[in-house]
Amino acid sequence: MRNIKLIIEFDGSNFCGWQRQPKGRTVQKVIETAIFKATGEEIMINGSSRTDAGVHAREMVANFLTNSSIPGDKFREAINTRLPEDVSIIKSEEVSEDFHARYSSKGKTYSYTIVNRYERLSLGHQYLYHYKYKLDINEMRRACEYFIGRHDFRAFMSPGSSIKTTTRTIQDLYIEQNGNEIKIFITADGFLYNMVRIIVGTLIKIGNGKLEAENIKDIIEEGNRKKAGMCVPPNGLILEKVFY
């Protein structure tokens, strides 16, 4: 069988996340249905990440095995013409049979966008988290440094997943500011459940003065979820890129 790799963009607003489930519209199911319509094959696709409901992706990666004769690069159009507007195949190609979107992944970059203004927000609300109290970006930037590196991030994880270790390496964490828009980029070799959203919630706790940048070191060492910040809503989160 041939192994096809897909790069997928989607707007997660109207999805119950990536992973196929008995009820509810999911990205995985919508793509599998489109592939069935294109090839007649009932295949299962492997996604690089199981994004939650409301989370978006600029470059999610998936792969699937097929007996179809459609050339690798032609799957893009064949699937796209059968997809709803909120999911798009950006690229398709045939890859070696040992490629697995999830297990072959070496790391990922996510972004999270906050709009920091007093006034309520409607324009772009599916993609932005509105935070009304003034945030100190310089303190937040200083705090980023404490996250970078190989650490046990169990304080920044929601329960609900079975994993062997809570140690991960954050390669990069930085903030871009454009007017009242604050965009946080984070790259790691892997992420614990809700890890990005809890790190962002913790950065907000630093930005509003409830924590100091230096506290991050202690929270990581202590591993106490309660001392970290809240898990911010999914809509500000975008899976930007997956590395192999």
Add this chain to the structure above:
Amino acid sequence: MRNIKLIIEFDGSNFCGWQRQPKGRTVQKVIETAIFKATGEEIMINGSSRTDAGVHAREMVANFLTNSSIPGDKFREAINTRLPEDVSIIKSEEVSEDFHARYSSKGKTYSYTIVNRYERLSLGHQYLYHYKYKLDINEMRRACEYFIGRHDFRAFMSPGSSIKTTTRTIQDLYIEQNGNEIKIFITADGFLYNMVRIIVGTLIKIGNGKLEAENIKDIIEEGNRKKAGMCVPPNGLILEKVFY
């Protein structure tokens, strides 16, 4: 009666436009309903523009007359708490009784955003117009100059509105480029029906080589709608600001 001015932001994706109509969810009706809940008054609000379905606003202006005792600046919260997520009052204030959001307006700025890339687009599709063929931005920028000034813009108007004159003054028209995102800003003392969307469609016809910048002069003089470009979809359009 007191006259209250509102500045309104809305995501037009799930609205049948601004203006109240017998059927369909409109921004005007949603705000009037919220005001009724806040004051008990069945009022009618005047909007600065009658935006079409799918068009968004960063700073739409409206006004209404009220006997309520709510202070001018407190209407914002009083209305916001009764509004759905896709409409927000950004500011409310009491103004002199001769202020009318539509008739007092001296001009408006709209923006229209195109994503110019071959790949299909899903992320942000409610706010962006996807155009897949390569656009020559320099030619489009050169064409902008021919639109600026006081002209008869009947070639850039859809039928369906009753107006006295088709002459308008475009004060400013320019393009910002950021990667594959092309953002067109246009400011005029007033706009004909679909004028912004037809001007954008005409700029696209220049960008893809079907027209030359110099042709704009002739199209304006001739006033022939058929020689101008298509009316691009509403979703890329944002009412940015109204001037008084």
